[in-house]
Amino acid sequence: MAHKGADAAGFGGGGGGRAVQLKDLVPAATNTVNTTFIVVDKAARAPPHGRGGGGGGGREETCLSLAADETAAVHFLLWGAECDAFEPGDIVRLTDGIFSYHRGNSLVLRAGRRGRTEKVGEFTMLFVETPNMSELRWARDPGDPRRMVQEAVVSPHSQVFKPLQ
Amino acid sequence: MPPPPQLLAGGDHHPSPTSPSSPEYPFFSAHILLPSPGPADLSSPHLPLALAFSFLSHPSPLPRRLLVLLHAAGGRFPAFYHAFSSALLSLPLPLLLPHPLTRLLLAVSELVRAAASGFTPLIVSLLRHIPFPGDTCLLEVLHEHSSFLADEEPQLLASAVFAFLRLLAKNRLTPASRSDECSDCDDCKNAKNLGECRNKLLSFCVSMLRDHTQVCTLIGRDLVRCLHELVLVPEFQELWKDSMLGCAMDICRIGTPVWCTAMAISPEMESQLLFMMNNVKWGAQKRYQLWFARKHLMVPGGEERIPDIVRFICCGYHPTNEVMQSGVIARWAVIGWLLTSCNKSYILANAKLALFYDWLFFDEGEGNVMNIEPAMLLMVNSLSQYTDITNMLLEFLFLLVENYEVRRKGMIAECVKNAFGVLVKKGVVPSLEILTCCEKLSPMLRQKLVVFLSSASPEETEITCGQPIDEVSEAMELKNRVCSN
Numbered sequence: 132m133a134h135k136g137a138d139a140a141g142f143g144g145g146g147g148g149r150a151v152q153l154k155d156l157v158p159a160a161t162n163t164v165n166t167t168f169i170v171v172d173k174a175a176r177a178p179p180h181g182r183g184g185g186g187g188g189g190r191e192e193t194c195l196s197l198a199a200d201e202t203a204a205v206h207f208l209l210w211g212a213e214c215d216a217f218e219p220g221d222i223v224r225l226t227d228g229i230f231s232y233h234r235g236n237s238l239v240l241r242a243g244r245r246g247r248t249e250k251v252g253e254f255t256m257l258f259v260e261t262p263n264m265s266e267l268r269w270a271r272d273p274g275d276p277r278r279m280v281q282e283a284v285v286s287p288h289s290q291v292f293k294p295l296q
Numbered sequence: 297m298p299p300p301p302q303l304l305a306g307g308d309h310h311p312s313p314t315s316p317s318s319p320e321y322p323f324f325s326a327h328i329l330l331p332s333p334g335p336a337d338l339s340s341p342h343l344p345l346a347l348a349f350s351f352l353s354h355p356s357p358l359p360r361r362l363l364v365l366l367h368a369a370g371g372r373f374p375a376f377y378h379a380f381s382s383a384l385l386s387l388p389l390p391l392l393l394p395h396p397l398t399r400l401l402l403a404v405s406e407l408v409r410a411a412a413s414g415f416t417p418l419i420v421s422l423l424r425h426i427p428f429p430g431d432t433c434l435l436e437v438l439h440e441h442s443s444f445l446a447d448e449e450p451q452l453l454a455s456a457v458f459a460f461l462r463l464l465a466k467n468r469l470t471p472a473s474r475s476d477e478c479s480d481c482d483d484c485k486n487a488k489n490l491g492e493c494r495n496k497l498l499s500f501c502v503s504m505l506r507d508h509t510q511v512c513t514l515i516g517r518d519l520v521r522c523l524h525e526l527v528l529v530p531e532f533q534e535l536w537k538d539s540m541l542g543c544a545m546d547i548c549r550i551g552t553p554v555w556c557t558a559m560a561i562s563p564e565m566e567s568q569l570l571f572m573m574n575n576v577k578w579g580a581q582k583r584y585q586l587w588f589a590r591k592h593l594m595v596p597g598g599e600e601r602i603p604d605i606v607r608f609i610c611c612g613y614h615p616t617n618e619v620m621q622s623g624v625i626a627r628w629a630v631i632g633w634l635l636t637s638c639n640k641s642y643i644l645a646n647a648k649l650a651l652f653y654d655w656l657f658f659d660e661g662e663g664n665v666m667n668i669e670p671a672m673l674l675m676v677n678s679l680s681q682y683t684d685i686t687n688m689l690l691e692f693l694f695l696l697v698e699n700y701e702v703r704r705k706g707m708i709a710e711c712v713k714n715a716f717g718v719l720v721k722k723g724v725v726p727s728l729e730i731l732t733c734c735e736k737l738s739p740m741l742r743q744k745l746v747v748f749l750s751s752a753s754p755e756e757t758e759i760t761c762g763q764p765i766d767e768v769s770e771a772m773e774l775k776n777r778v779c780s781n
Contacts, residue, residue: 171583212307213309216307217309219586219590224317249309249315250310251317253568255567255568296579
């Protein structure tokens with residue numbers, strides 16, 4: 132039964148973080164986010180970017196999605212094969228993900244090079260669209276400059292994926 | 297050591313068989329312990345899963361020793377077959393790869409042949425997933441053992457008849473596959489598969505209805521609803537003439553059991569619908585509805601399932617008072633959304649029939665008010681903002697009373713009146729004035745309803761139902777006076 136142990140360590144381990152709820156996400160440059168969310172909506176694909184532009188050199192297409200759990204929502208950036216693997220309504224488990232500024236100013240959650248995403252279910256999960264952790268303005272904690280703290284709400288919900296109704 | 301063969305479709309973004317969150321994990325673990333199960337392992341607790349794994353994954357041809365082992369273990373330990381079936385049942389069918397699926401069907405035929413205990417849930421699960429490639433094998437097994445099943449597992453046989461009748465109805469109405477454009481996608485393969493096994497399907501359904509009529513009546517009134525949809529198929533026309541015509545109305549008096557309405561929808565649809573109606577609060581349902589529609593309705597043959605979904609919601613799921621008061625989306629609202637999702641007019645008509653079906657045969661003593669509640673609440677709650685829905689439904693109800701079974705018009709009118717009465721008596725609506733005195737409702741329908749409700753005898757009801765509007769206006773005036781007082 133070595134496998135059971137291995138997986139348990141894999142989920143709790145990796146970056147060493149335990150599972151968090153989306154409302155507890157704080158921008159950081161570390162691959163330590165373990166969480167489970169439902170993919171609420173998906174935007175159109177963005178072509179590969181960066182040097183080479185045409186998709187060579189390991190550059191992959193991306194796709195912005197709205198992810199949420201019962202506590203909050205966040206923009207999740209699907210990367211490469213993830214763009215096809217996940218559809219709205221899929222429940223995804225993220226291991227060793229990263230919540231950080233991507234390409235300058237957009238704050239997104241993603242698996243990153245070291246993280247892993249797995250479809251673990253479908254449909255049967257409750258979620259909220261407010262607050263959206265990607266629509267908050269963050270600032271350095273004056274008491275502990277290594278930490279970020281919430282400074283202001285830019286928008287109560289995603290400005291990319293508007294709530295229905 | 298090479299990696300073990302996979303049972304389920306997966307990929308980088310599905311849990312691997314070595315991860316405890318994968319449904320394959322228990323099989324994989326048992327396989328590690330008993331990589332080549334044999335007679336020495338008969339009493340091993342890992343044998344059901346290990347044997348199931350070998351059975352599903354061993355390359356063709358299947359070694360005879362595995363079959364021998366299956367029946368040896370089943371013969372020695374009464375609980376073995378049950379454990380073996382349960383193991384197979386734990387695999388999500390939609391993800392099963394083609395080879396394991398073929399083997400699963402072989403296992404089912406072995407279990408039925410051996411009259412093993414515990415195969416029923418496995419077959420029910422397979423039936424709820426038809427059409428799938430190879431479903432003809434299942435049909436053949438059930439046909440071959442139908443006499444045994446009629447005696448020992450009548451509910452299972454009735455379920456199979458219902459599931460295959462629904463498939464026939466959908467098959468008849470779905471256009472044939474466009475093989476020029478594509479021949480490889482699953483939908484086209486399924487459609488081709490359906491065309492090929494159509495005769496087998498017909499012969500199974502017709503012979504079960506003839507030879508095991510009593511068993512088939514376990515389905516209740518939905519059997520008749522189903523056969524009506526197939527009335528243009530020549531084989532069924534004969535069946536109607538020979539045997540069904542006389543007993544159709546008796547069968548209509550039998551309420552459809554819960555297990556039967558669930559047969560016509562997949563377990564995945566069921567769990568998603570139940571999640572919506574148990575957990576999703578009012579106002580938050582839009583996304584779920586979109587996901588459900590994309591997955592189950594906007595696929596070939598998907599829209600055709602709407603009437604069966606409506607039946608499931610009316611008869612297959614009755615929420616508790618606690619759930620009803622918890623602010624979750626109500627059954628009538630889900631049905632309202634489903635009706636607006638019908639693009640084809642015959643599907644909309646069948647969906648409305650499904651919604652009112654229990655009204656037409658409602659018996660105060662036997663009938664369950666929860667079966668007729670969604671239609672009433674949908675009519676009443678649509679009055680203020682979506683009056684056209686109320687008008688459409690009420691008009692359809694009168695159309696049914698007048699035309700569904702012209703020779704029993706009086707009886708049906710009486711049942712519908714009973715239904716209205718019980719809905720008030722049980723407090724679903726405070727009074728029918730909510731409809732009869734509603735200014736927004738079409739005056740013609742309002743008049744008709746007033747006269748319909750106030751007619752005393754079945755004969756009178758029958759007459760007023762067919763009457764032109766001006767003749768009933770006197771009664772309407774009377775009713776208006778009562779309302780305004």
